[in-house]
Amino acid sequence: MEHAEYQELLALEAVDALDGRDAQMMRAHLESCPSCRGELAELRDAAALLAHAAPPAAPGNEVRERIMRDIQSQSRPTPIQAQNVVPFSQALSAAWPNVLRLAAALAFVALLLGIVMLWRRDAASRREIAELARQLNRQQRELQVERDNVAKQTEALALLNSPDARKLALAGTPTAQTARAMFFYDEKSRHGMLMIEGLPPTAPDKAYEVWFIPKGRSPMPGRTFTVDATGRAMISDNFPREAGDSMVVAITLEPKSGSAVPTMPIYLASPAS
Amino acid sequence: MQAEPSQIADDDLLRAISQGDESALAALYDRYRLILFSLILRILHDRQEAEDVLQEAFLQVWRRAADFDQARGRAFTWLVTIARSRALDRLRMLSSRSRLVDPEAEPRADEFSDTGAEIVKSEQGEIVRRALRELPEEQRRPLLLAYFEGLTQAEIAERLGDPLGTVKTRMRSGLSKLRELLRDRSRDLV
Numbered sequence: 001m002e003h004a005e006y007q008e009l010l011a012l013e014a015v016d017a018l019d020g021r022d023a024q025m026m027r028a029h030l031e032s033c034p035s036c037r038g039e040l041a042e043l044r045d046a047a048a049l050l051a052h053a054a055p056p057a058a059p060g061n062e063v064r065e066r067i068m069r070d071i072q073s074q075s076r077p078t079p080i081q082a083q084n085v086v087p088f089s090q091a092l093s094a095a096w097p098n099v100l101r102l103a104a105a106l107a108f109v110a111l112l113l114g115i116v117m118l119w120r121r122d123a124a125s126r127r128e129i130a131e132l133a134r135q136l137n138r139q140q141r142e143l144q145v146e147r148d149n150v151a152k153q154t155e156a157l158a159l160l161n162s163p164d165a166r167k168l169a170l171a172g173t174p175t176a177q178t179a180r181a182m183f184f185y186d187e188k189s190r191h192g193m194l195m196i197e198g199l200p201p202t203a204p205d206k207a208y209e210v211w212f213i214p215k216g217r218s219p220m221p222g223r224t225f226t227v228d229a230t231g232r233a234m235i236s237d238n239f240p241r242e243a244g245d246s247m248v249v250a251i252t253l254e255p256k257s258g259s260a261v262p263t264m265p266i267y268l269a270s271p272a273s
Numbered sequence: 274m275q276a277e278p279s280q281i282a283d284d285d286l287l288r289a290i291s292q293g294d295e296s297a298l299a300a301l302y303d304r305y306r307l308i309l310f311s312l313i314l315r316i317l318h319d320r321q322e323a324e325d326v327l328q329e330a331f332l333q334v335w336r337r338a339a340d341f342d343q344a345r346g347r348a349f350t351w352l353v354t355i356a357r358s359r360a361l362d363r364l365r366m367l368s369s370r371s372r373l374v375d376p377e378a379e380p381r382a383d384e385f386s387d388t389g390a391e392i393v394k395s396e397q398g399e400i401v402r403r404a405l406r407e408l409p410e411e412q413r414r415p416l417l418l419a420y421f422e423g424l425t426q427a428e429i430a431e432r433l434g435d436p437l438g439t440v441k442t443r444m445r446s447g448l449s450k451l452r453e454l455l456r457d458r459s460r461d462l463v
Contacts, residue, residue: 017424018425018426019426019428043452044350048349050416050451051308051311051312051356051357054312054314054315059327063306064302067328071332210438222438222439223436238431240435241434241435260446
């Protein structure tokens with residue numbers, strides 16, 4: 001992500017609403033960007049004032065007493081009774097004869113040797129475990145992709161079988177003449193699925209973004225997405241209650257984190273009614 | 274401490290607390306107990322839990338006051354962040370989250386009204402509530418869901434049934450607008 005894209009997400013970070021990859025990337029960026037840290041501090045100051053939106057209430061009087069009692073007990077930890085404590089070194093020298101010292105030294109050497117052997121065996125095991133973990137991670141990722149695909153297909157089928165299902169065809173504009181897409185949606189649940197094909201692959205810092213355009217109103221941003229090697233994508237999203245039956249659905253190319261207003265040109269769009 | 278507690282700046286109180294001054298903690302508690310307790314109770318909807326969390330939050334202030342750095346933000350923000358984080362941690366810990374948070378619940382009618390608000394009816398609070406009322410509902414609601422219920426952007430989109438991109442844009446606009454509304458008056462705010 002570019003610096004400007006992080007700036008766009010700072011407000012969400014200020015109320016801790018970022019999740020997944022966005023949150024991880026934001027944390028890494030903040031480490032190295034004093035300007036974003038400063039902006040975030042200002043936004044956090046504004047967010048902190050949201051506390052005033054809470055309905056007013058007062059704690060019981062005993063809470064103050066409990067706090068003061070707790071901090072007093074933390075401030076003055078009870079000293080250990082000195083007369084009951086025997087210094088460890090004195091106890092040791094009085095109780096252990098030389099034979100025992102020798103035995104202890106031998107045991108210590110044996111223990112050290114054992115530790116070295118275990119450590120070497122452990123290093124080999126750890127290498128094997130790391131390799132197995134890598135394989136497992138790879139398989140889990142592949143499995144997750146498959147699961148996501150199955151979930152999307154199941155969702156699409158459920159949507160298609162819904163008696164309230166509607167569909168909207170999106171055609172490629174001169175920018176992406178071979179692209180086309182179909183938007184299946186359910187007006188009642190305001191949930192829809194977009195199946196896209198023929199879009200060119202995006203640069204690493206770019207993504208496509210869906211727009212819902214209610215009649216006579218400004219475009220409302222939907223999800224960002226990228227296409228696979230064959231130019232296909234299948235995404236699900238809610239669409240705004242303002243959209244209505246006469247909405248236009250369009251797709252543009254945007255910075256990876258998405259834009260608040262669409263950048264031209266449009267790649268795909270449904271016909272305006 | 275020499276001056277009247279009510280005249281001492283937050284930063285100075287926190288510095289005194291970091292040096293083990295119990296009266297400074299008591300003064301800070303008296304100054305912020307209402308707003309912090311209201312915040313925690315709004316998150317947890319349970320007085321007993323909220324009082325426990327308020328106590329934990331002030332114990333954390335007692336132990337960690339030396340970590341506060343006024344160059345990195347205001348003392349009020351630091352206190353609110355501690356109280357909110359602990360309340361949200363408690364909320365997540367409680368298995369009865371579904372009981373505490375009703376997904377179908379509409380924003381509470383009393384959220385911006387001053388009904389019964391005498392106990393925290395400060396001028397500063399009124400300025401903020403007025404600014405919040407000026408935000409469009411579509412921007413205010415996702416912000417409050419993030420703030421009081423600890424929901425992420427994706428969870429808010431799911432809860433409101435709005436597209437994720439729209440939720441992001443509205444939250445961004447809402448918080449920026451709130452900051453603008455408060456910017457000129459922020460020096461007078463707590």
